[in-house]
Amino acid sequence: MACCVTLVQLSISCEHLTDKDIGSKSDPLCVLLELMLGGLCSQLCRTECVRNCSSPEFSRTLIYDIDTRPVLPHFPQIVSSQTLTLPLMLKPGKPAGQGTITVSAQELKDSRIVTMEVEARNLDKKDLLGKSDPFLEFFHQRDGKWHLTYRSNVIKNNLNPTWECFSVPLLHFCGGDPSIPIQVHCSDYDSNGSHDLIGTFHTTLAQLQAVPAEFECIHPEKQKKKKSYKNSGIICVKTCRVETEYSFLDYVMGGCQINFTVGVDFSGSNGDPSSPDSLHYLSPMGVNEYLTALWSVGSVVQDYDSDKLFPAFGFGAQVPPDWQVSHEFALNFNPNNPYCAGIQGIVDAYRQALPQVHLYGPTNFAPIINHVTRFAAQAAQQRTASLRQYFVLLLLTDGAATDVEATREAVVQASKLPMSVIIVGVGGADFEAMEQLDADGPLRTRHGEAAARDIVQFVPYRRFQNAPREALAQTVLAEVPTQLVSYFRAQGWAPLKTPPFPGKGPVQVLQA
Secondary structure, three states: OOOHOOOOEEEEEEEEEEOOOOOOOOOOOOOOEEOOHHEEEEEEEOOOOOOOOOEEOOOOOOEEEOOOOOOOOOHHHHHOOOOOEEEEEEEEOOOEEEEEEEEEEOOOOEEEEEEEEEEEEOOOOOOOOOOOOEEEEEEEEEEEEEEEEEOOOOOOOOOEOOOOOOEEEEHHHHHOOOOOEEEEEEEOOOOOOOOOOEEEEOOOOOOOOOOOEEEOEHHHHHHHHHOOOOOOOOOEEEEEEEEEOOOOOHHHHOOOOEEEEEEEEEHHOOOOOOOOOOOOOOOOOOOOHHHHHHHHHHHHHHHHHOOEEEEEEEEOOEEEOOOEEOEEEEEOOOOOOOEEEEEHHHHHHHHHHHHHEEEOOOOOOHHHHHHHHHHHHHHHHOOOOOOEEEEEEEEEEOOOOHHHHHHHHHHHHHOOOOOEEEEEEOOOOOOOOHHOOOOOOOOOOEEEEEOOOOOEEEEEEEHHHHOOOHHHHHHHOOOHHHHHHHHHHOOOOOOOOOOOOOOOHHHHHHHO
């Protein structure tokens, strides 16, 4: 399967963009969208946002799989010419007035990446009322031109910064050739886009790998004017490794076990299940929005589970026999064995549970997230075992979480573990709070602790009511492969070479 996938890397730059902000330039970014069944669009990936810039060059590339997805418009032209410049359009046939986009394509035949940690000391002070806000840009030479390959984060008010560890595809970083010239710029960030150069140096990947490697940061104008000039600081490369970047398929085919858990919202805001206005009302065909969403997502996920046994829970209802409110009761009312046989088993358990519980509330997500987190934590501790496990929690709900702070805390803790959380919002409620869990910026607790990585994908079901079932599944599961790979890569875990013992997910791990 892996041999049938061809990945193409798209490098993007723009020129002469229209200024959309009052008193400043635009803050552009590019998004790669895929047109799905039913006419809906799904975001595949995006570049970084470049502040206050009308002619940006984006360092973050877009990766497109041309074997499993439709061919993009103009894609044959891009591939044949390698680089294509087109006028920007507000919509097909309507030019934006000014501005062009240039797309360069390169097939990713090499799966290796360059991972680096870089720091600096004694950088020049550039700000009148502070020090400097330094960031780095790496360029490699191709066709007689310098092409941006990576832009670091900005370190505020610091002359001795340590930048975040970063990884770049080897082909993008240096064309796969460790001897190709590389130019590095260190600059002082300005919010208006007029960044001040601190200094530059030239090197190669081979030289960067001779760690610890130190380079003098030279400002050309200062060097010309001052005879006593030495440098504008020292850039130190702490680590520089060339590693293999494994894919989702590499991990799955290498024996990674995906454990799928479902949580269904039974809070009173769903309405009386006997009323046609209720989101839990079963139509004459025996379906509702909850079941449609479950089938769409579960039918895809179940193919990655060896035994097709899935724990399923309900939350927000009064349950027999004592009618206490529970936020993690087994749909089959067997807490010692909450497994359902396949998606059909979950559907059957849901239909049997619906008339036996009293819809109540509140809508608390944290208990069931923490429930799965406990098992993900146990799996993470088995790093020396021949078992790799990843946990996907699907929450089906009609509204925002009542326990917002507790949910944020639960997600932040889960982000450190092999786990993803998918939330599908059914009905027409205001899901703004849920969309904040899936925001681009790092999620933080009220105490300021940031999530280790993005693990939440929120999708409102109403966007897919008139679309084929596959469209919902495609959007809901779009981020899981990347989230799985990011976790295992952060742990330094390569795919297993031999199949693992087929565990049965959270509850079996707990009993063992």
